[in-house]
Amino acid sequence: MKQNEGKIGIKEYVAIISLAIGTKLSDDTPTIIFENARNAGWIVVLLMGLMAFIPVILLIKVFSAHKGKDLHEVIIHIFGRFFGTIISILLLVAGVASIIADTGIYVDIIGTMYFTKTPPSIIYVMLMLVCAYGAKRGIEQIGTVAWVLLPYLKITLFIAILVSLNAGHFDYIFPILGEGSMEILKASAKNVSIFSDLFFIGLIAPLVTSFKDFKKGTLLGLVLVTLEISLAMVTFVMIFDYTTAEMLSYPFHETIRYIQIGFLQNVETLFFPFWLVATFIRFSFYLYISAVLLAGILKINEFEYLIPLITTLIILIGIAPDSPSIVLFNMRQNLLMLISPVFLFLPPLMWLIAKIRGDFKNGTVQETN
Amino acid sequence: MGQFKKLTKISIMTFIILSLTGCWDKKELDQKAYVIGIGLDTHEKEGKIKVTYLVANPEVGSQQSGGGSTESPEEIISLVADDFISSRNTANTVISKEISYDLLNVIIVSEELARKPDFIRVIYSATKDREIKRTTELVITKERAEKFILNNNPFLETRPHKFFEFMISRGEETGMIPNTDLNGFFQVAESDADLFLGIYASTEKEKDKDIASDDDFMAGEVRFGGKTNDTQFSGSAVFKEGIMIGKITGEETRISSLLDNTWEVADFMTTFKDPFDERYRISARVIKQRKNRYDFKQRNGKAIVDIRVPVYIEILSDPSMVNYAKNKEKVDELKKSMKKTMEEHLTQYIKYTQEELKGDTFHLSVPIRKWFWTLQEFRDFDWMKSYPDAEINVNVDIRFGEFGRQTKLPQLEEVRD
Secondary structure (H helix, E strand, C coil): CCCCCCCECHHHHHHHHHHHHHHHHHCCHHHHHHHHHHHHHHHHHHHHHHHHHHHHHHHHHHHHHCCCCCHHHHHHHHHHHHHHHHHHHHHHHHHHHHHHHHHHHHHHHHHHHHCCCCCHHHHHHHHHHHHHHHHHCCHHHHHHHHHHHHHHHHHHHHHHHHHHHHHCCHHHHCCCCCCCHHHHHHHHHHHHHHHCHHHHHHHHHHHECCHHHHHHHHHHHHHHHHHHHHHHHHHHHHHHHHHHHCCCCCHHHHHHHHCCECCECCCHHHHHHHHHHHHHHHHHHHHHHHHHHHHHHHCCCCHHHHHHHHHHHHHHHHHCCCCHHHHHHHHHHHHHHHHHHHHHHHHHHHHHHHHHHCHHHCCCCCCCC | CHHHHHHHHHHHHHHHHHHCCCHHHCCCHHHEEEEEEEEEEECCCCCCEEEEEEEECCCCCCCCCCCCCCCCCEEEEEEEECCCCCHHHHHCCCCCCEEECCCCCEEEEEHHHHCCCCHHHHHCHHHHCCCCCCCCEEEEECCCHHHHHHHCCCCCCCCHHHHHHHHHHHHHHHCCCCCCCHHHHHHHHHHCCCCEEEEEEECCCCCCCCCCCCCCCCCCCCCCCCCCCCCEEEEEEEEECCEEEEEECHHHHHHHHHHCCCCCCCCEEEEEECCCCCCCEEEEEEECCCCCEEEEEEECCEEEEEEEEEEEEEECCCCCCCCHHHCHHHHHHHHHHHHHHHHHHHHHHHHHHHHHHCCCCCCCHHHHHHHCCCHHHHHHHCHHHHHHHCEEEEEEEEEECCCCCCCCCCCHHHHHC
């Protein structure tokens, strides 16, 4: 029963990117960005998207010389077995830590906003069980589910955004530069790693039907999620103004609690299931790639058997902290800051070494496209 | 082996599907007491407040009971508490069900409490509680909130949630009360540049007040005859930095709405002096179809703001029988006189806010943000401090719409002949 044989097309690939990164607008990522940038948060997101282009393009370049290899194999090839393994282990630790912080935050959202009486540990176990099952089914199924559900998830999101734009006041986004251009740059540099999924997604590079699709899909996904998150940031400021927006823990959920659709009040429960499904797909994908990376490091072929291990680890560490909303928020903030430089500088370094070693010289690679 | 796998799969699936119901947080409808309004009053003890709950009875007025139920449509309970979060449990000594804020519509605060610096501490609990929405309306009452809730006895719309919903949304349509909510209160308090308007209401009638013009009154100042509810919603309570500092009448609230881009008044009827006959007043409907335009300049530290207010007016009466349909000059004359009246009123009101309230009640800081690059510049400029000395010019553009259902009227002389 090897389920990792299947490949995914560009549609599924873009859908996965769009859900894995796009869903970040609904957790506390906006709050982290608002903290420095205030009402210029939307500019920060656009800027981060631009910044992320450099590592992403260089990464694609590196992959162009190593078609059919995944990220871990490429890293081993470039840095050598010893250093490559160390780098991969560090990446895995950072990745798993991010998943722990993210899932913890999502459990906190569900616990504080929707199911107040259910113990967080139960919510955590449920969430991770579903995601672990999704991850075990393999990338092909994750991709298919993502692509099938994408329209529903995005349409509901955009209904929420449109209604909010109607309820908000456009003038709140002024003064246009927020706390000043320095702060905008600072916030962008600190949090650019919200796009670091695009680096980890190299782990499934050989599973995309063709290299051309991988390249196109990655760039298209980046543009789409940048615009989407930026629009959401505009929406939050238009409804809450910059003062309140940074005080809210979860702006998206406050927004869907605030809006009314015509005569319908209390519409948050309408959006909640869609948001949950997006969350499931996102974490299924995360679990999948961390299992692939771990399998690569340990040279195990059957990566599916690692998923229960990783899931258990995540649940155990995730439940541990006291006052999760505060601890995890700080943890996420620091993680984003830590991973940002890695995300910005590792791909260029890989590209440079590959260049020096002459990986690009074999004829199969078109350097200019 | 295969069978064992299948069994495991099926049991996991069953477990996941059963958990979808979310039974842990299940609450039957009849196990909850839905609070529609919370009343907040001062209490003589330091740090305590008096909380009044207006609990709706969902069985009254629903189809199933067939109107045959003799239960009262509402239950009112007052208690002394530290805040309105912990008071939920205290209330359970009297109320048999779990108290829920899911359908909370209004928070009613007495003027006495709203004028205290402590008020902001009390009201900020609303941002913490999961069930309280930021769309909740903030109503300020002249008397104690408890008394207001007790005295409020609507004759026709007895169900409290409907009463408050209709009363407030209709009042906002006519512009007699401000279109604001808790979200606006927090936003204005936190950005500290404008003044916030809260809805003003009362059930106590003023005895010796004579209303000068037809809209220039506060809640409780209109003397209605007949047999109806005593509750009146009119005018606004003005908040500065989260403390109530004054109140403005219904007419002033309407003027405020004309200057404000963030809120639209749908049905604004008023009267103007008839330029052709001093004794009469012309009824007109004022509609703001387009947004105001603002222009902002700074000249040696003094702010100059030009506001252009485009209005669309329908003339609904013609008491001096001028017969506008045939008379282009008279229409122009009427337009001129109306423009003059409106600009006078607006300028007068702005002057009043500058001198008395020392802040603007119509979110003027929001459009002028455009002229600043960064928040730091905007904060240094400090709109709250600059506003009283700012020079504000108002310009009203009037476009006429209909002149009533029939535009022509008979000549007065001919009728009397």
